[in-house]
Amino acid sequence: MTGAPAVDPAAPPLLEVIGVSKHFPGVTALDDVSLDVRAGEILGLLGENGAGKSTLLKILSGAQPASSGRIVFAGQDYAPAGPEAARRAGIVTIYQELSLIPTLSVAENIFVNRAPTGRLGLVDWRRMRREATGILARVNLSIPPDIPVSALSVAEQQLVEIARALSLESRLIIMDEPTSALTETEVQQLFGIMEKLRREGVAIMFVTHRLEEASVMCDRMTVLRDGRLAGHLLRKAGPILVPRIIEKMVGRAASDLYARPTRRENAGAVRLSVRGLRTVRAADAAHAIVLDGVDLDLRAGEILGIAGLVGSGRTELARAIFGADPIAAGTILLDGQPIAPASPADARDLGIGLVPEDRKQQAILAMLPIRQNFSIAAMDLYSNRLGFMRSGREGAALGEYRKAMSIRMASPEQAIDGLSGGNQQKVILARWLARDPKVLIVDEPTRGVDVGAKTEVHQILVQLASRGIAIMMISSELPEVLSVSDRIVTMRQGRITGEMPAVEATEEKLMTLMALESRQGVLQ
Amino acid sequence: MTSPVAQRSLGGVNAFRVLKQFGPLLFLFALMLVFAITNENFLTQLNLFNVARQISITGLIALGMTFVILTAGIDLSVGSLLAFCGMVGAVVAKGGTANTLSLSSNAGAGYGWGAALLAAVVVGTLAGLVQGLIITRLRVPPFVVTLGGLTIFRGLTLTLSGGGPISGFTPGMRWFGTGLVGPVPVPVIIFGLAALLCHVVLRYTRFGRAVYAVGGNAEAARLSGVRVDRVLVSVYMIVGFFAGLAAFVLSARLNSAEAVAGIGYELTVISAVVIGGTSLFGGIGGVGGTVVGATLIGVLVNGLVLNNVSSYTQQVTIGLILIAAVAFDRWLKSRVRG
Numbered sequence: 001m002t003g004a005p006a007v008d009p010a011a012p013p014l015l016e017v018i019g020v021s022k023h024f025p026g027v028t029a030l031d032d033v034s035l036d037v038r039a040g041e042i043l044g045l046l047g048e049n050g051a052g053k054s055t056l057l058k059i060l061s062g063a064q065p066a067s068s069g070r071i072v073f074a075g076q077d078y079a080p081a082g083p084e085a086a087r088r089a090g091i092v093t094i095y096q097e098l099s100l101i102p103t104l105s106v107a108e109n110i111f112v113n114r115a116p117t118g119r120l121g122l123v124d125w126r127r128m129r130r131e132a133t134g135i136l137a138r139v140n141l142s143i144p145p146d147i148p149v150s151a152l153s154v155a156e157q158q159l160v161e162i163a164r165a166l167s168l169e170s171r172l173i174i175m176d177e178p179t180s181a182l183t184e185t186e187v188q189q190l191f192g193i194m195e196k197l198r199r200e201g202v203a204i205m206f207v208t209h210r211l212e213e214a215s216v217m218c219d220r221m222t223v224l225r226d227g228r229l230a231g232h233l234l235r236k237a238g239p240i241l242v243p244r245i246i247e248k249m250v251g252r253a254a255s256d257l258y259a260r261p262t263r264r265e266n267a268g269a270v271r272l273s274v275r276g277l278r279t280v281r282a283a284d285a286a287h288a289i290v291l292d293g294v295d296l297d298l299r300a301g302e303i304l305g306i307a308g309l310v311g312s313g314r315t316e317l318a319r320a321i322f323g324a325d326p327i328a329a330g331t332i333l334l335d336g337q338p339i340a341p342a343s344p345a346d347a348r349d350l351g352i353g354l355v356p357e358d359r360k361q362q363a364i365l366a367m368l369p370i371r372q373n374f375s376i377a378a379m380d381l382y383s384n385r386l387g388f389m390r391s392g393r394e395g396a397a398l399g400e401y402r403k404a405m406s407i408r409m410a411s412p413e414q415a416i417d418g419l420s421g422g423n424q425q426k427v428i429l430a431r432w433l434a435r436d437p438k439v440l441i442v443d444e445p446t447r448g449v450d451v452g453a454k455t456e457v458h459q460i461l462v463q464l465a466s467r468g469i470a471i472m473m474i475s476s477e478l479p480e481v482l483s484v485s486d487r488i489v490t491m492r493q494g495r496i497t498g499e500m501p502a503v504e505a506t507e508e509k510l511m512t513l514m515a516l517e518s519r520q521g522v523l524q
Numbered sequence: 525m526t527s528p529v530a531q532r533s534l535g536g537v538n539a540f541r542v543l544k545q546f547g548p549l550l551f552l553f554a555l556m557l558v559f560a561i562t563n564e565n566f567l568t569q570l571n572l573f574n575v576a577r578q579i580s581i582t583g584l585i586a587l588g589m590t591f592v593i594l595t596a597g598i599d600l601s602v603g604s605l606l607a608f609c610g611m612v613g614a615v616v617a618k619g620g621t622a623n624t625l626s627l628s629s630n631a632g633a634g635y636g637w638g639a640a641l642l643a644a645v646v647v648g649t650l651a652g653l654v655q656g657l658i659i660t661r662l663r664v665p666p667f668v669v670t671l672g673g674l675t676i677f678r679g680l681t682l683t684l685s686g687g688g689p690i691s692g693f694t695p696g697m698r699w700f701g702t703g704l705v706g707p708v709p710v711p712v713i714i715f716g717l718a719a720l721l722c723h724v725v726l727r728y729t730r731f732g733r734a735v736y737a738v739g740g741n742a743e744a745a746r747l748s749g750v751r752v753d754r755v756l757v758s759v760y761m762i763v764g765f766f767a768g769l770a771a772f773v774l775s776a777r778l779n780s781a782e783a784v785a786g787i788g789y790e791l792t793v794i795s796a797v798v799i800g801g802t803s804l805f806g807g808i809g810g811v812g813g814t815v816v817g818a819t820l821i822g823v824l825v826n827g828l829v830l831n832n833v834s835s836y837t838q839q840v841t842i843g844l845i846l847i848a849a850v851a852f853d854r855w856l857k858s859r860v861r862g
Contacts (some may be wrong), residue, residue: 295656325749348749362747365740367807376737377748379730387729 006306014039015091015172016201018071025287029055032069033229035222037172042204044192044233044240046211047476048249052227053207057176061093062086074171087117087193092165093174096181098157100149107145110164136160137165139193148176150443155186158231162193166202168477173197174205179213179312190218209309213243223248227265250507255289268300270336272321272352272439273472277330279320279494289313291320292494293330298439298470303461305485305502306474313494314474315357321346321472322354332436348377353432358442358472359421362429366417373416373427374398378434401430405440405460424454429460440464443474456486490514504514532596545853548800549814552823559827566830577777579822582789583815584770586796587715587722588763590814593797594726595739595759596806597659597666601673603789604766605651607782608677610771613644614690614781617697637697637776644717644775645768651677652764656757666760674790683785691780701777707765711773718766723811736757739806795842796821822845 001194013036022030030052037043047053058064060071062080071078073089080086086093100109107128108115116131118124132145138157149157158178165173175194178189185200194204194217208214214221221233221240230248233240274296281290291313298304300328319325323330323341334340334350336492341347342356356362365373375394377380382394398412405426409419425445432440434486446454465471475481483489488505490513491499498513542666559566585602592599615639634640656668680699703710726732734755737745746752775781800817802809828838 322747343751344747344749345749354747356744356747361741361743363744365737365744365807365850368740372733372736376733376745376750379733383730385732389728389730389733391728 011038013037014074016072016080017056017060018061018070018072020056020066020071022052022059022064023067026266027516029227030059030066030096031227033224033227035229035232037203037205038104039156039203040201041219042206042220042322043073043215044208044214045205045213046221046245046249047225047230048226051224051230051249054176055227056224057093057207058173060091060174060487069094072077087168087170087509090169090171091174092164092168092170092172093176094158094161094178098154098161100160102150103147103148106136106143106152106160109149109160110135110145111168121163130186132488135163137465138166140189153186154181155183155189158182159193160191165179166197169418170202172203172205172494174207176207177209177310178206179208179210179450180309187213209515211245211511214245215242221245225249229352237386242515243508244329246508250511262393266303266466268351270297271300271334272296272298272472273331273336274321275315275331275332275333277320277332278328279292280326280328281318288311289315290318290328294491294494295497296495296496298472300438300470301465301468303465303471303473303484303485305481306472306491307481307488308474308491308514309478311426312491312514315443316475316494317491318354318356318443318472321347321439322352322441324354330457351435351438352435353377353435353440355425355428355432355440355442355445357450359424359428363425364416367415369413370419371395371398371412371418374431375434377431381434397434399434401404401426405430406456420450420453421448422450425449425453425457426460429457433464437469439472440473444476445473446475446477447482454480479511481505482507483508486498529566530615532690533603536751538776542693547856548813548820548849550759551619551849552816552820555820555823555827559823559830561711561829563830565833566827569685569707571826571830573707573712575819575822576712576715577709578826579818580709580715581770581774581777582792582796582821583715583775583818584718584764584766585789585820586793586800587694587718587811588759588766589793589797590664590722590800590802591726591735591759593739593794593802593804594735594809595756596760596804596808597756598654598804599652599666599670599673599760599763600656600790601651601655601677602763602793603786604674604677604769605683605764606771606786606789607681607784608651608684608771609644609768609776610781610785611681611684611690611773611783612647613640613768614693614775616640616643616683617693617775618690629649632686632829633695637694637700640775641700644772645765648766648768648771649679649761650764652761656760659754659760660756679813685781685783689780693776693779697776698779699776701772701775701779711777712768714773718769718810719815726810731758736807739803739808741807761790762768792821795846800844801849801853803853817849818827 015037017033017035019034020030021032023026033052033056045053045056059066062083062085063077072488073091080089089112101112111128115123116127129145136143136145139162141159141163141507142158143152143156149160154159162173163477178190182190199206206214206217216239219235223233223245233244233248258432267372274294275362277291277294279291289311294317306314307318316325320327323343323346339350341350341352360366365376371394379389395412401407402409407423407430409423416427419427442461446457449457459469463471473481473484480512482505485502488500488502488510489496490510492514500509528653565571565646585606589599589602611754617634617637619634644838655673657667700710705713726735735749737748737750738752738755741753774785796818797814798804799808799820800813800815802813804816824842824845828841
């Protein structure tokens with residue numbers, strides 16, 4: 001920001017990552033990556049989903065060992081055995097999902113595992129409170145240390161985590177998407193604290209999707225792409241500009257993986273029409289993402305790609321249409337008729353299907369056989385009037401999908417969690433196809449799906465669209481959005497920020513619409 | 525990672541899988557073998573039907589409890605509910621609360637066993653409905669709702685009966701508790717038919733599939749269009765129905781409805797379900813296991829009694845078996861995935 005960075009260019013870097021790689025069976029998540037961070041600077045770590053950021057963070061925070069390479073921290077070799085060892089060495093990672101214990105007080109959280117004790121070995125509450133107040137002051141927080149963490153806003157909780165990190169005498173604080181759940185004002189507060197820490201000589205590694213923010217805050221940036229180092233960017237006279245960052249992040253031809261599937265005929269009539277859709281902010285989730293007036297048309301036989309960052313409202317849009325979350329205002333028309341699904345069961349009966357984003361938590365019945373996972377949404381079709389399952393029909397239908405989608409399984413009676421991610425996802429797709437839905441919403445259809453199966457899933461989506469199903473595809477992976485969709489809309493902060501035919505879209509255009517502050521981002 | 529297991533089971537019999545499925549049953553046979561050797565009276569027809577008759581009451585409730593536990597729920601109120609349903613049934617059988625203690629069965633004033641049976645199961649089902657609605661609408665955990673129910677139904681029973689029993693029913697009603705069809709006691713037949721019905725419902729119907737789905741992953745079930753709340757209310761109604769049916773059979777057998785009937789039954793019932801392999805976390809298990817679990821407890825108690833083991837020691841033994849059964853199940857799960 002203003003003022004010279006508090007970095008002594010002659011001093012050795014605080015953290016040096018030298019040629020670090022991480023291999024998983026069949027996948028190289030991180031390939032020969034090097035970077036360094038100096039005391040008193042903010043280093044931005046950027047890259048698309050799957051670029052290797054999370055893997056690097058896991059290595060630095062002690063959650064996983066590196067496969068090869070060397071890390072030097074404060075002049076010593078650094079290879080933490082676990083998160084606790086990393087913390088003791090002086091590196092603290094603050095994740096998107098905060099790690100405070102909500103039912104305990106702020107002070108108890110700060111001193112978790114190391115409460116100050118008196119002569120009898122009992123907790124010295126007074127001292128703990130006093131010291132907590134002092135620690136909180138370092139991050140400009142003036143909350144009483146006695147209140148439970150659950151009573152704090154997300155922003156305040158984050159600051160408590162930072163305060164705890166400082167009290168542990170951390171010299172490097174890694175922040176993973178710290179602003180994704182914050183309001184504009186809270187972001188500014190956080191930046192103020194980051195700036196203050198920088199001046200105090202703390203090193204900060206700032207991982208973010210929000211390029212504007214990175215541009216404003218970072219002294220230097222390291223950009224990863226496909227697990228490799230894409231380059232370093234250095235702040236000179238002015239901030240590092242967003243287009244330069246995007247160039248570094250994207251800089252590649254669309255890989256073979258995302259070869260554009262064959263085009264379809266022009267899309268048909270409007271199937272689903274959404275106008276002014278708003279969702280409720282629940283009283284107990286003051287920081288949840290809400291839809292703020294979404295207008296959208298989805299045509300029969302088209303694949304509409306929804307591009308947006310985590311927290312843009314894309315999943316909330318899917319859930320609202322599917323009746324999974326209550327709607328505050330707005331209308332939904334299906335084939336011209338107003339609908340108001342009050343539950344997923346209603347939406348299903350209307351001909352809408354949803355393949356949710358988190359397969360494990362929201363889609364599969366992990367312990368149950370594939371057969372039951374397949375037919376759960378279509379049991380009315382595979383049972384008689386008395387409610388008895390017609391397992392012959394059910395099995396025959398599953399057999400067809402098994403062949404058509406080449407689902408690799410030993411037997412329909414096998415538990416679904418024994419399948420690979422790709423095959424699980426195919427079963428979940430088959431679950432909805434069995435109903436022959438009018439509208440199918442797929443949220444992150446290839447998350448956790450291996451490379452080969454990704455292409456298969458894409459082909460399946462294209463086939464479904466050519467059968468006339470209207471498909472809405474939400475994805476964090478821009479190459480996927482670009483190659484599979486016919487038309488693309490971008491979302492940010494619960495609103496649609498742009499729309500274009502896929503043939504005109506580029507990663508740069510989409511990323512600009514997804515990542516820019518909304519006041520600048522409303523281009524349409 | 526699963527391929528070695530898959531290969532083994534495709535190639536032949538996987539010992540762990542067999543153990544996992546039939547573990548409780550094998551344990552039951554082993555136990556019966558021990559008792560058959562240690563006591564000559566154990567393996568007599570009279571004794572075995574006696575055991576079967578004893579387990580029918582808690583067994584009936586355990587069938588209903590299986591549905592509840594499969595959804596990852598629990599019902600602690602069943603013992604009290606049994607007493608309450610029994611008392612209501614008795615009042616109906618006697619034609620009012622006035623003439624409660626006449627053992628001389630000139631009970632022409634009553635409404636007959638049909639009305640008594642109907643009253644017992646309707647009251648039980650309604651109680652389940654109310655508890656289920658509180659659980660789903662007000663989002664109170666089942667443990668709390670049914671813990672409340674445990675004292676509420678006991679209190680209602682005492683209020684209704686004034687604390688005493690209601691005794692003396694018609695021979696027609698008593699047949700359901702003491703009658704025989706051939707050599708088989710009527711309660712055993714009722715339990716057997718009910719178990720078969722529950723098995724069919726759980727295994728072969730949409731509703732049964734939904735019960736497993738809700739217990740397996742309620743959010744995924746909801747997002748697949750299962751009306752989760754309806755399923756949950758239904759399972760509490762089912763266990764309530766069986767508490768009512770068990771109450772009727774128990775009253776018929778004892779020729780008396782006691783205000784203190786069924787105390788502690790919830791624990792026996794839950795033990796039977798859990799020993800039978802149904803997971804308290806939902807989604808895994810079934811009626812077959814519950815029948816085995818209930819039988820196991822019945823045989824254990826009977827065998828210990830025959831061998832003159834004190835009732836104090838019996839309690840210790842049942843507790844140990846319960847823990848051992850679950851520990852064994854956990855251990856197997858760590859060996860066999862899926």
